[in-house]
Amino acid sequence: MRVLISADMEGISGVVHPAQLSPTGADYARGRMLQTEDVNAAVEGALEGGATEVVVNDSHWVQRNILIEKLHPRARLISGSTKPLGMVQGVEEADVALFIGYHAKYGTPYAVADHTWSADCLADLRIEGRSMGEAGLNAYLCGHFGVPVAMLSGDQSLEAEAKALLPHALVAVVKRARGRWAADCLSLEEARKLIRERASEAVAGAGSLSPLAPPSPCQIEVELVTTEMADRAEAVPGVVREGGRLVRFEGADVVEAFNAFRTVMNVASLHTPF
């Protein structure tokens, strides 16, 4: 059983503030350590559950957060960006995926760092009309490669979002968000024990899980934060302007639609006047 761990940072045990999430943040060194240790707990659990190979894909921001010198010796690490499959790079060579340190989508109340892709640019992402966050988008990408998502970790709002889309996935709730930048956190020992147990159970039972089948063709609507962003995004070939801040595009499959999505986000976030 080959396991991919996609590791984001906002849903990591003890992480509640931007200072822990950004390379320029005063608490970033601690954030990286916390992320690495949650990942190690998932690696340990995956191995207990029958994993023969574990690949960790660093999925947060610059994607060079995880400390390889502290990483579990049985895991490989995909570090850095940009990668063709983004947060789920490595899924094409996996049998099951685990999403560690994930977070709820933009606009969710009581969710640590609620956002989808970019809090600066994106107000809503809809795939075939259904609003979803990074967990949903990435679960569809995994589904394209026939890989189910068996387990996630994060706060209680991530759990609610995941359960609506992936009812059979196990969730390790390591903190209860009380606001966008506040949470009631389990002790690190308890959180890591929970991650390890859920990962073990998830990998052991992964054979009976079905992947989330993505729509094909796949239509995506993106509600941007400003009209200026939509002015730029509508210049991307294939993109249709649907409203002040709303653009739509389609791919032959979810991977093609994902590539269009990334291009739209990159163009929308530019600050050039032409």
Ligand SMILES: [Zn+2]
């Ligand atoms: Zn992140």
